[in-house]
Amino acid sequence: MPVRGILGEVVSDLGRRIVAGEWKTDETLPTETELMNELKVGRSVVRESIRILNAKGLVRSRQMAGTTVMPRSVWRLLDPDLIQWRMQAADRKVLLKDLLQVRLTLEPGVAWAATANGSEAAKARIHAAWQGKIAVLHEESVTPEEQRQHFITHDLEFHRAFLAAVGSEILEQLFSVIEAALSLMIDVQMQARGSTTALVGMEETNQLHQDVYDAFAAGDADGAEKAMRHLIQSAIIDANRGFSLTE
Amino acid sequence: MPVRGILGEVVSDLGRRIVAGEWKTDETLPTETELMNELKVGRSVVRESIRILNAKGLVRSRQMAGTTVMPRSVWRLLDPDLIQWRMQAADRKVLLKDLLQVRLTLEPGVAWAATANGSEAAKARIHAAWQGKIAVLHEESVTPEEQRQHFITHDLEFHRAFLAAVGSEILEQLFSVIEAALSLMIDVQMQARGSTTALVGMEETNQLHQDVYDAFAAGDADGAEKAMRHLIQSAIIDANRGFSLTE
DNA sequence: CTTACTTTATATGATAAACATATAAAGTAG
DNA sequence: CTACTTTATATGTTTATCATATAAAGTAAG
Helix, strand or coil, rough: CCCHHHHHHHHHHHHHHHHCCCCCCCCCHHHHHHHHHHHHCCHHHHHHHHHHHHCCCCEEEECCEEEEEECCCHHCCCCHHHHHHHCCCCHHHHHHHHHHHHHHHHHHHHHHHHHCCCHHHHHHHHHHHHHHHHHHHHHCCHHHHHHCCCCCHHHHHHHHHHHHHCCCCHHHHHHHHHHHHHHHHHHHHHHHCCCCCCCCCCCHHHHHHHHHHHHHCCCHHHHHHHHHHHHHHHHHHHHHHHHHHHH | CCHHHHHHHHHHHHHHHHHCCCCCCCCCCCCCHHHHHCCCCHHHHHHHHHHHHHHHCCEEEECCCCCCCCCHHHHCCCCCCHHHHHHHHCCHHHHHHHHHHHHHHHHHHHHHHHHHHHCCHHHHHHHHHHHHHHHHHHHCCCHHHHHHHHHHHHHHHHHHHHHHCCCCCCHHHHHHHHHHHHHHHHHHHHHHHHCCCCCCHHHHHHHHHHHHHHHHHHHCHHHHHHHHHHHHHHHHHHHHHHHHCCC
16 A cells, blocks of 8 residues: 555655655755755656655645645645654644544534434444444453453444445545554554553443444434544543643 | 646546546556557656556556556545546546535534534634625625625535634545535536526525524534534435436 | 846756566476 | 476666756846
């Protein structure tokens, strides 16, 4: 999926540096020749890299004027690479807040649509996801770390099942981009804490999920929507707690 | 914003053809040499084009194996270029349905968040947008075409104002991408009808907007959410009617 | 001293040719 | 038939050269 080889290295190097603000808006990057020498690659690699960054809205090249950094407003913020680069930059906390806000705005509507308009097959998937999720709680002879992994996997599937019921390719991709970024952040967070601590508040979280599922199972779209909003709000509080500890 | 010059031509030519299904998943494009000859451009232009398409997830190149079309599931469906190409392909109706579904899923949550958490400045913008919107209805000595334009402009600002109140850069970009695609489709639709017909059901639509605004102004987030859902549902019905006429 | 025009330097835009490298496919030895 | 080697061929990368747009310097007319 990511660009491989020398080109891939150069693209993510330059991409990260731009996102990190090494050159500000309207400032020009070094010339192609300078970048060739600095990065020890041929001109074509430099050019191909810049064309890719141009396609992502980060820069614009003009003859004589050089390659200038574009204002953030035209950056393609939905691009997975861009999100990844932002995650590795000082920008990370702003991004986290935005991603959580997207979930909070989006997922109640997802719950509503899944409950009101989901196909039978989609509803069956949600049901199965819920069964799997509660089974994790009653697992025995399993290490805490394993249980934690199962918890995360089944939690993800629960949300994905609702999303699939909406039947929107675009929303599914948006969610998967967000999900990848958030889970990478969680890894960063846990590494920073130094160990894989057991998940706190598992029971409380599960009650909130139960509320979502109950409303869904009863065909109560408005109720599912509200319950999902509570669930995400709680997740946001947890995330903020986690990140204020580590940064 | 779009890639300019010869490269821009080649990128959108190849992009459109891939999206249109000229080569199916796992099939290989012609070799770089063949594309050079076919398109009458140098190899570097072909290569840079393919690298851009690779960055969008459309293709993957491997030495010896050539450049193969990737499965739709890894295409970066949120990319504005990709959306534009899909709009010009047979895929258009599927895309329209998906875009409307995204709005239906997203915008009620936007209305909720704007009402519950919007800043004073953001709320003032929504108020101003509403004032502007009702002013259009009472315009005099204005051609129907002008009024239609004003209607569209103010309608857009009404939705944008709610969105801005959420404070999510990512959601704003998502919306602007969707909005660009939808409005382009509306143009296509109107051209197909042969004339710029006056908007039908303006009064009904305005009542639905009024409901959204009233709930918002009263600080009733749940009410604003529901009203927004009705509004979008009505817009979807209109859109479907429009498109079933023309296709 | 301005203003309008011309020239020049220099950045990216594009082409071309050559070599590097990975790998699918054909050929070969056991 | 299997495992290994060779070969052909696709993209990967470098390098060199010319084209073109344009910012900036230079120049002439007002």
